[in-house]
Amino acid sequence: MAASKLFNLLALVSVALLTLSTAPVSVNALVADRSHIPAARQIAGHDAVAQKRRNAGSLNKRCKSNPSTTPSQTPTTTPSITPVADQVSTPTPTPTTTTTTSSAAPAATSSSGSGATSGSKKWGLAWPNGDSSYLANFARPNVGYLYTWSPYLPSGLAELGLQGIPMLWGWDQVTDFQNLVVEGYANIVLGMNEPNEPSQSNLSPQDGATIWQTYINPLQSKGYKLVSPACTDDDAGLTWYKEFFQACSGCHFDAIAFHAYTTNAQDLINYATTLHDTYNLPIWVTEFADQNYSGTGGQASMSDVWTFATEVANFVNSTPWLEVAFPFGAMSDLQGVNTDNALLASNGYPTDLGYFYFDWVVFSARRFAVVDMVKQLPPVIKHLLTLRNPEAWPSPPIERLNGVLTRTLNEAKQRNAENGWLVLSTILSLTSLREALEDDVYAALRKHAIRDAKPHNIEATIERGTALWNSIYEPHAIKLYNKLKALHPDFITFIIQAYGTVLSPLPQGKLEQGNLTRALGSVVGIATLRAEGRVGPQLTSHVFGLLKARYEQDLNEEDKYLASDEGTEWVIRKVDEIVDAVTADEEGAPAKVKL
Numbered sequence: 001m002a003a004s005k006l007f008n009l010l011a012l013v014s015v016a017l018l019t020l021s022t023a024p025v026s027v028n029a030l031v032a033d034r035s036h037i038p039a040a041r042q043i044a045g046h047d048a049v050a051q052k053r054r055n056a057g058s059l060n061k062r063c064k065s066n067p068s069t070t071p072s073q074t075p076t077t078t079p080s081i082t083p084v085a086d087q088v089s090t091p092t093p094t095p096t097t098t099t100t101t102s103s104a105a106p107a108a109t110s111s112s113g114s115g116a117t118s119g120s121k122k123w124g125l126a127w128p129n130g131d132s133s134y135l136a137n138f139a140r141p142n143v144g145y146l147y148t149w150s151p152y153l154p155s156g157l158a159e160l161g162l163q164g165i166p167m168l169w170g171w172d173q174v175t176d177f178q179n180l181v182v183e184g185y186a187n188i189v190l191g192m193n194e195p196n197e198p199s200q201s202n203l204s205p206q207d208g209a210t211i212w213q214t215y216i217n218p219l220q221s222k223g224y225k226l227v228s229p230a231c232t233d234d235d236a237g238l239t240w241y242k243e244f245f246q247a248c249s250g251c252h253f254d255a256i257a258f259h260a261y262t263t264n265a266q267d268l269i270n271y272a273t274t275l276h277d278t279y280n281l282p283i284w285v286t287e288f289a290d291q292n293y294s295g296t297g298g299q300a301s302m303s304d305v306w307t308f309a310t311e312v313a314n315f316v317n318s319t320p321w322l323e324v325a326f327p328f329g330a331m332s333d334l335q336g337v338n339t340d341n342a343l344l345a346s347n348g349y350p351t352d353l354g355y356f357y358f359d360w361v362v363f364s365a366r367r368f369a370v371v372d373m374v375k376q377l378p379p380v381i382k383h384l385l386t387l388r389n390p391e392a393w394p395s396p397p398i399e400r401l402n403g404v405l406t407r408t409l410n411e412a413k414q415r416n417a418e419n420g421w422l423v424l425s426t427i428l429s430l431t432s433l434r435e436a437l438e439d440d441v442y443a444a445l446r447k448h449a450i451r452d453a454k455p456h457n458i459e460a461t462i463e464r465g466t467a468l469w470n471s472i473y474e475p476h477a478i479k480l481y482n483k484l485k486a487l488h489p490d491f492i493t494f495i496i497q498a499y500g501t502v503l504s505p506l507p508q509g510k511l512e513q514g515n516l517t518r519a520l521g522s523v524v525g526i527a528t529l530r531a532e533g534r535v536g537p538q539l540t541s542h543v544f545g546l547l548k549a550r551y552e553q554d555l556n557e558e559d560k561y562l563a564s565d566e567g568t569e570w571v572i573r574k575v576d577e578i579v580d581a582v583t584a585d586e587e588g589a590p591a592k593v594k595l
Helices: 002-021 027-031 133-140 169-178 205-222 235-247 265-278 302-318 352-358 362-369 370-375 380-384 398-414 418-428 429-434 439-443 458-473 477-487 489-502 519-530 538-550 557-562 565-581
Strands: 121-124 141-147 187-190 227-234 253-262 283-290 322-327
Touching: 121 283, 141 322, 169 205, 169 362, 187 418, 205 227, 205 235, 227 283, 235 519, 265 283, 265 302, 302 322, 302 352, 322 352, 352 362, 380 538, 380 565, 398 418, 398 565, 418 519, 418 557, 418 565, 429 565, 439 458, 458 477, 458 489, 458 519, 458 538, 477 489, 519 538, 519 557, 519 565, 538 557, 538 565, 557 565
Parallel strands: 121 141, 121 322, 187 227, 227 253, 253 283, 283 322
Antiparallel strands: none
16 A cells, blocks of 8 residues: 555645645736746737727727726636537538629638638637747647738747648738748638728728739638638628628638627627628637727726636637637737736746636646636546545455456557556556466566665656656746745655656656656556545546646657546546456455555
């Protein structure tokens, strides 16, 4: 039981750390001081975002005033959001195919049926910050796209797993657009920015059709998917779309984009639905925020912004034809938009709202106590965690153990997860497994210890432990380290050494028999705690540790699977099967398990 008790201690520390970091934080506080962040580099041609002001009179119909003239700052309740990580993608509607130019329907001739190509990644970055070093902090699991209100794209997007999308903002960018947006530069292109707005690209539908036919439509033959100009979500926008599609004879569209600035999430949902029902094309919302441009009623409170964000995110994640959504706010200066919509914090990482849209696992770990964190788990995993509180059991008959190990090994082979199976099965049944091994198999196993701390390796052990600590608790690792050190100077030192000695990957990699990857270390924690029972909070923290392992670089295919929602569910289920097999007898008399 020594190993299990050690993992219990480590898991208890994890829960304590998560609890220390769960207090709700005001976005205003997070964005107040950006003096240490490099100034956002203005991308060429990006004058648009610097002039993000609206004609209030033209927006009265779409923006509803906040009912409260004195916004409350009471923290909102836990948002309930449908997570998108590792979800099964649903086929999107095929664009309408028509050659009628007198109708409002666009003449779409795409055979692909979709402008999106990043699977289940339904969120994008509206990014005015150029090659800022903190872009990597926003390359989160739910984020698949980035645009800059210009033809220019930051470098290194492919390495970050992001698709860059050039835009032809308006007439002023035509030359740059022609020079940059050639075959192979990107795969998707965005049309003009708010052409129905005098303060933006300010184009008549006929001029918009001319730009599209001359500069954008030819890109279809060069492999580009074409996303329409993005109007504002008002009646003027609907009129502009109708006249534009009528004027754009022979034009091709893969999706329709729009912008939404409103204090009522249902307004955004209704507008998106109207566009989809009218044109039978996938929809992109390429800017949105909880913003009141009506001139009366004040701006939304932080609590209101959370309610708005939750409704929008649930709609985006549950609506197949809503392909991509780009929340506005990944910048230091929101240009007059309610700053509670800020997505970029002063440390160069996402705010809580940014994590909410882009990375629900980190958001849950940052914002909620363990009890609330459980609510944010994928439903099947959450259900599994609440099913059992088993007592300890004695070792099983070898025949029973052999049966369950053979069955679960075959499943692991089908999932390319043999190492994961070996870790969870051996940690749960070391004594009986040793008795079941053939002599020649046992003779081939490593006999020397590789995780003992000695003078010559203690520095490397601490370095590994620190790296593992940082990977789990980023971006709070330093703060939490200092908090635990304040409790007792040796406490955090012991934890880091234990992480480095027991759980962290060793530098030998696969060359060393029994080495653990970052994901397999979490599998060890889950297996021991699930078998131990009655340690739900500790188990929950290690489940989140496994889910966060998906962010590690250069993951092998097995670790990608184990760290996915499906893989984590599989680990928990296989632990339960093995635990069932080691139950003493049919009557289930409690006894101490031999590990």
